[in-house]
Amino acid sequence: xxxxxxxxxxxxxxxxxxxxxxxxxxxxxxxxxxxxxxxxxxxxxxxxxxxxxxxxxxxxxxxxxxxxxxxxxxxxxxxxxxxxxxxxxxxxxxxxxxxxxxxxxxxxxxxxxxxxxxxxxxxxxxxxxxxxxxxxxxxxxxxxxxxxxxxxxxxxxxxxxxxxxxxxxxxxxxxxxxxxxxxxxxxxxxxxxxxxxxxxxxxxxxxxxxxxxxxxxxxxxxxxxxxxxxxxxxxxxxxxxxxxxxxxxxxxxxxxxxxxxxxxxxxxxxxxxxxxxxxxxxxxxxxxxxxxxxxxxxxxxxxxxxxxxxxxxxxxxxxxxxxxxxxxxxxxxxxxxxxxxxxxxxxxxxxxxxxxxxxxxxxxxxxxxxxxxxxxxxxxxxxxxxxxxxxxxxxxxxxxxxxxxxxxxxxxxxxxxxxxxxxxxxxxxxxxxxxxxxxxxxxxxxxxxxxxxxxxxxxxxxxxxxxxxxxxxxxxxxxxxxxxxxxxxxxxxxxxxxxxxxxxxxxxxxxxxxxxxxxxxxxxxxxxxxxxxxxxxxxxxxxxxxxxxxxxxxxxxxxxxxxxxxxxxxxxxxxxxxxxxxxxxxxxxxxxxxxxxxxxxxxxxxxxxxxxxxxxxxxxxxxxxxxxxxxxxxxxxxxxxxxxxxxxxxxxxxxxxxxxxxxxxxxxxxxxxxxxxxxxxxxxxxxxxxxxxxxxxxxxxxxxxxxxxxxxxxxxxxxxxxxxxxxxxxxxxxxxxxxxxxxxxxxxxxxxxxxxxxxxxxxx
Numbered sequence: 001x002x003x004x005x006x007x008x009x010x011x012x013x014x015x016x017x018x019x020x021x022x023x024x025x026x027x028x029x030x031x032x033x034x035x036x037x038x039x040x041x042x043x044x045x046x047x048x049x050x051x052x053x054x055x056x057x058x059x060x061x062x063x064x065x066x067x068x069x070x071x072x073x074x075x076x077x078x079x080x081x082x083x084x085x086x087x088x089x090x091x092x093x094x095x096x097x098x099x100x101x102x103x104x105x106x107x108x109x110x111x112x113x114x115x116x117x118x119x120x121x122x123x124x125x126x127x128x129x130x131x132x133x134x135x136x137x138x139x140x141x142x143x144x145x146x147x148x149x150x151x152x153x154x155x156x157x158x159x160x161x162x163x164x165x166x167x168x169x170x171x172x173x174x175x176x177x178x179x180x181x182x183x184x185x186x187x188x189x190x191x192x193x194x195x196x197x198x199x200x201x202x203x204x205x206x207x208x209x210x211x212x213x214x215x216x217x218x219x220x221x222x223x224x225x226x227x228x229x230x231x232x233x234x235x236x237x238x239x240x241x242x243x244x245x246x247x248x249x250x251x252x253x254x255x256x257x258x259x260x261x262x263x264x265x266x267x268x269x270x271x272x273x274x275x276x277x278x279x280x281x282x283x284x285x286x287x288x289x290x291x292x293x294x295x296x297x298x299x300x301x302x303x304x305x306x307x308x309x310x311x312x313x314x315x316x317x318x319x320x321x322x323x324x325x326x327x328x329x330x331x332x333x334x335x336x337x338x339x340x341x342x343x344x345x346x347x348x349x350x351x352x353x354x355x356x357x358x359x360x361x362x363x364x365x366x367x368x369x370x371x372x373x374x375x376x377x378x379x380x381x382x383x384x385x386x387x388x389x390x391x392x393x394x395x396x397x398x399x400x401x402x403x404x405x406x407x408x409x410x411x412x413x414x415x416x417x418x419x420x421x422x423x424x425x426x427x428x429x430x431x432x433x434x435x436x437x438x439x440x441x442x443x444x445x446x447x448x449x450x451x452x453x454x455x456x457x458x459x460x461x462x463x464x465x466x467x468x469x470x471x472x473x474x475x476x477x478x479x480x481x482x483x484x485x486x487x488x489x490x491x492x493x494x495x496x497x498x499x500x501x502x503x504x505x506x507x508x509x510x511x512x513x514x515x516x517x518x519x520x521x522x523x524x525x526x527x528x529x530x531x532x533x534x535x536x537x538x539x540x541x542x543x544x545x546x547x548x549x550x551x552x553x554x555x556x557x558x559x560x561x562x563x564x565x566x567x568x569x570x571x572x573x574x575x576x577x578x579x580x581x582x583x584x585x586x587x588x589x590x591x592x593x594x595x596x597x598x599x600x601x602x603x604x605x606x607x608x609x610x611x612x613x614x615x616x617x618x619x620x621x622x623x624x625x626x627x628x629x630x631x632x633x634x635x636x637x638x639x640x641x642x643x644x645x646x647x648x649x650x651x652x653x654x655x656x657x658x659x660x661x662x663x664x665x666x667x668x669x670x671x672x673x674x675x676x677x678x679x680x681x682x683x684x685x686x687x688x689x690x691x692x693x694x695x696x697x698x699x700x701x702x703x704x705x706x707x708x709x710x711x712x713x714x715x716x717x718x719x720x721x722x723x724x725x726x727x728x729x730x731x732x733x734x735x736x737x738x739x740x741x742x743x744x745x746x747x748x749x750x751x752x753x754x755x756x757x758x759x760x761x762x763x764x
Contacts, residue, residue, distance in 0.1 A: 038072070039065075039069055039083075039084065042061065042064075042065040042068075042069065042084070043084070043088055045061055046058055046061055046062060046065070046088075046092055047091075047092070047095065049061060049096075050092050050095035050096040050099060051095055051099060052099065053096070053099035053100060055096055055100075055107065058092070058096060059109050062084075062092075062109075062110070062113075065084060066084065066113075069083060069084070070083070084113075086114060086117055086121060086122055086125065087122060087125045089110055089113060089114050090114065090125050090126065090128075090129045090145070091129075092110060093107055093110045093111070093114070093129070093141070093145070094129055094132055094133060094136075094141075096110070097133065097138055097141040098133075098136045098138060103137050103138055103139075103140075104138075104140045105138075105140075105141065106140060106141055106144060107141075111144055114145075114148065115148060120150055121148055121149065121150075123149065123150075126145055126148065126149045127149070127157055129142070129145050130142045130145050130146050130149075130157070130161070131160070131161070131164045132164075133145070134161060134164040134165045134167075134168050134170065134174075135164040135165075135167040135168045135320070136168055137168035137169050137170060138168070139165070139168075139170055139174040139175075139177070142178075143177050143178060143181065146178055146181060147181050151182070154182040154183070154184065155182070155184065155188055155192060158175075158178060158179065158182060158192055159192070159195065161175055161178060162175065162195075162196055162199040162200060163199075166199075166200065166319070167319070167320045167374065168320075169319070169320075169321065171200060172193075172196045172197055172200045175196055179192055179193065210229055210232055210233060210237070211237075211240060211244065213229045214226050214229040214230060214245065215248075217229060218248055218252070223252065223254070227259070227262055227263075230245060230259075230263060230268070231262075231263055231264075231265065231268075233245075233265075233268050234267070234268075235267040235268075235314065237268075237271075238267070238268075238270075238271040238314050238315075238317075239316075239317035239318070241268060241271040241272060241275055242271050242274060242275040242278060242316070242317075242318060243275070243317075243318050243319060243322050245272075245275070246272060246275030246276060246278075246279055247275075247279055250276070250279055256272060256273060256276045256300070256304075257303075259272055260272065260273070260307070260309065266308075267314070269309050270309055270310065270312045270313065270314065271312065271314065272309075273304040273309040273310050273312065273358075274310065274312035274316070274358055274359065274363075276300065277297060277300060277301060277304075277310075277354065277355075277358045278318070278322075278326070280293070280296070280297045280300070281297060281326065281329065281330070281351050281354060281355075282322065282325045282326045282329050283329060284329040284330065284332060284333050284351070285329070285332055285333075286332045286333065288332075288333055290333045290347060290350070294350055294351070294354065297354050298354060298357070301354060301357050301358045302357075304358070305357070310357070310358045310359075311357070311358055311359050311360045311363065312358060312359050312360065312363050313360045313362070313363065314363065315362065315363065315366045316359065316363045316366040316367045316370070317366070317370065318367075318370060319374075320374040323370060323371050323374035323375070324374065324383075326371075327371070327375070327383050327391060328383055328384070330345070330347060330348050330351050330352075331345070331347075331348075331383045331384045331386055331391065332384060333347050333351075334346075334347040334348060334384075334386075335347065336384070336385075336386070339386060339390065339394065344394065344397055345394050345398075348394055348395070348398055349398055349401065352398045352402070353402075355367060356402055364402070364404055365404055365406075368395070368399050368404055369406075369412065371395055372392065372395065372396075372412055372415070372416060373412075375388060375391060375392050375395070376392070376415055376416070376419075388419075389419040389420050392416055392419050392420075392421065393419070393420060393421050393422075393425075396416055396421045396425050396429060397425060399429055400425050400428035400429055404429070405428075405429055405430065406429055406430060413426055413429060413430055414652075416429075422725070423691070423695070423725065423729070427658075476509065476512045476513050476516055477516045477519075477590065479497075479501075479513060479516075480513055480516035480517050480519070480520060480522070480525075481520065482497065483497055483498070483517070483522070483525055484517075484520050484522050484525065487522070487524070487525060498528060498529070501513065501529070501532065502532045505532075507533060507534065507537065510529060510532050510533060511533070511541060512589075513529055514526055514529055514530065514533075514541055514544050515544070515589035515590050515591050516590055516591070517529065517548065518544050518547050518548040518551065518589070518591040518595075519551070519589075519590050519591035519594050519659075520548075520551075521548055521549075521551035521552035521554075521555045521556075521598075522548060522552075523545050523548035523549045523552055526544055526545045526548045527545055530542065530544070530545070540582070540585055540586075541585070541586060543574075543575060543578055543582060543586045544586050546571045546574055546575055547575070547586065547587070547591065547595055548591075549567075549568075549571055550568065550571060550572070550575075550595065550598060550599065550600075551591070551594055551595060551598045553567075553568050553598075553600075554597075554598035554599075554600075555598065568600060568603075569603070572600070572603050572606050573606075575606075575610065576606045576609060576610055578610070579613075580613040580614065583610055583613050583614060584614060587610065587614070588614070588622070590659070592622075592625070593625070593629065593657050593659060593660050594659070594660060596625065596626050596629040596630075597629055597632070597633065597660055601633070601635065604630065604635060604638050605638075607626065608626065608638070608641060608642060611623055611626050611642070612642075621653075623642040623643075624642070624643075624649055624650065624653045625653055626642060627639040627642040627643060627649045627653065628649050628653030628654045628655075630642075631649060631654055631669065631670050631673045632654065632656065632662060632666040632669060632670050633666065633669070634665070634666075634669040636669075636673050648677045648678050649673075649678075651674060651678060651681040651684050651685045651688070652688070654670050654673070654674065654685060655685060655688035655689050655692060656689065656692055657692070658692055658695055658696050659696075661689070661692045661693050661696055661701070662689055662692075662693075662705075663701075664701075664704055664705070664708065667689060667705060667708065668708070670685070671685070671686075671714075683716075683720070683721045686709055686716065686721050686722075687721055687722045687723055687726050689705065690705065690706070690709065690718075690721075690722060690726055690730055691722075691725070691726040691729055691730070693705050694726070694729045694730045694732075694733040694734075695729060695733075699737050702730075702733065702734065702737075703741055703744050706718075706730075706744055706747055707743060707744070709721070710747045711743075717750075718730075718747060718750070718751055719750055719751065719754060727751050727754070727755060728755065730748075730751065731748065731751050731752060731755055734748055
């Protein structure tokens with residue numbers, strides 16, 4: 001329910017409730033349907049006041065809620081004990097602060113109510129509030145909440161704050177009060193200050209001497225002087241050129257080709273060209289002639305490509321402001337009715353199609369990554385009345401259409417999945433296809449590996465047709481499987497395929513192939529492909545062979561060549577001696593989940609030790625992933641040391657993966673764990689397991705899992721357990737099965753009836 005609040009003149013204020021006349025009318029309507037007074041109604045009204053910035057009415061209504069809510073009784077006359085939750089107060093504080101034009105504004109009254117709460121404040125809500133306020137450019141308000149948090153290790157939160165501060169347009173100085181309030185020793189303070197400085201230098205707006213001189217020249221109308229300053233820019237200033245220099249030059253009417261002819265620096269000219277394209281696409285308005293604008297922009301792109309100015313080959317870095325401006329422009333010319341019906345924007349496809357022609361694959365990935373990041377942390381409710389979650393779905397659909405893919409371990413995929421992006425789009429965005437060359441050095445690739453890009457390789461790198469059966473668009477995982485099959489049945493075909501890979505694949509794509517061969521336990525092939533890696537890189541990936549041997553030792557039958565447990569023990573000892581950096585490069589990948597499931601049970605302590613080394617890079621989710629697999633394997637007694645910041649393992653880490661769905665024993669073992677420690681998420685756990693099975697498992701495994709769920713002792717109703725997308729996937733999959741067992745058919749009848757009824761209702 002939405003509550004509409006219209007501010008009135010002081011004359012319309014009622015003596016009884018001291019609220020605007022329209023709000024009072026809303027109360028009367030709510031009272032008629034039994035919702036006034038109630039916590040829900042008060043929260044809706046308070047939220048509306050906060051959003052429009054009516055602080056006086058908000059505080060008056062909040063005080064009234066504190067007085068009225070405790071006195072509300074049920075029909076039997078018992079107090080309902082309705083209280084305003086702390087999480088809502090934090091949200092209210094964020095809204096009212098952000099509605100003020102003063103970036104240093106506070107709301108002391110709400111802060112007083114928050115601080116007067118008995119007991120500790122909810123840590124996760126407080127941390128999120130601090131991050132949101134920083135991302136909104138409200139450091140003073142964020143600091144007040146930060147001071148209220150009881151930290152065990154404040155440096156953990158502090159290390160994450162620069163990301164949000166940059167999104168809010170802040171500089172490193174804005175975070176200095178947070179460091180002072182954290183009660184850290186001098187060594188920790190120095191370390192964090194240096195980290196902040198490095199982070200802001202890398203990702204923040206470069207406020208340097210050249211930028212200051214450039215801006216000063218323009219203020220003095222000294223355009224020639226500004227151009228002379230621009231000639232001194234280097235490749236490291238590309239983001240500044242795109243987001244800062246170009247808009248100012250366009251504003252004074254400078255044409256791109258005039259600039260290019262004067263600058264004569266290929267790297268800066270590339271940035272200028274893309275900056276002009278981005279600015280044109282970010283300047284669309286509702287009454288713009290979209291076709292004419294796109295034609296002109298495409299003409300500019302083609303002209304730049306002919307002069308080797310595009311595609312821009314560098315990493316695209318633009319701030320949240322520029323992302324929001326771009327999205328507002330694109331959605332202003334989109335067909336709203338089209339979006340409402342099919343969650344698609346033809347205009348967005350057309351506009352972002354221009355980027356496909358003006359950016360390299362790496363640049364395109366970088367741009368989309370920043371768009372998603374900005375949308376996810378912006379906390380905006382809508383663009384042109386289009387909900388923010390719908391906007392994210394639109395961008396994801398365009399990404400999938402353009403074959404932009406992300407590392408399956410990337411933070412992005414679960415984040416956009418949580419806002420409603422469909423499973424089909426998620427699968428299309430998640431790929432193990434080859435990674436293109438990164439412009440960063442290897443040490444930066446190591447430090448920022450979670451954002452490494454996995455996309456189709458350049459067409460020049462692959463043959464159009466191959467007698468080996470390896471197609472240009474074929475997934476690397478499929479190629480790995482074909483190599484294993486050829487090794488068993490056709491050695492000559494194997495040699496042809498390996499020769500093709502050696503001659504035409506890039507280094508990064510070969511590394512991805514290595515990971516997938518490890519996942520299959522194909523240590524012999526891992527050794528062969530390692531020979532295709534340049535000597536100066538090969539030693540880095542040598543441990544992959546040992547990981548493959550561990551997996552093979554689990555997958556093989558008893559007469560395997562690797563026969564003695566001592567061999568496995570020695571391999572594990574060797575792997576345990578790897579450094580954090582070596583584990584980071586060789587352990588994380590498509591083979592990690594399989595490795596966890598195949599690791600010998602009597603050597604789990606060594607695996608836990610290795611996994612903890614990865615936490616130095618901030619990948620705590622790896623520990624949770626291992627904990628989930630151990631629970632799947634019936635080893636829940638070994639997970640306690642992995643749960644440093646969690647009381648339990650979140651159910652999302654317990655449901656297996658599309659690659660490794662839960663077997664019957666694993667499901668039963670995990671079900672008992674969830675029932676014991678996290679009973680509130682039993683339905684979520686079962687829903688995810690059924691969906692994974694429906695998407696990837698064989699028929700017998702699906703039948704057995706459905707039987708377990710619907711039969712005693714669980715006896716669950718699938719309609720109660722599963723969300724609509726799961727029911728649809730399960731129904732479509734089982735509908736395709738031949739010889740469907742009677743008990744499974746009976747379990748599917750209610751699902752069929754519900755889905756058919758929904759279809760009829762929609763069509764009507």
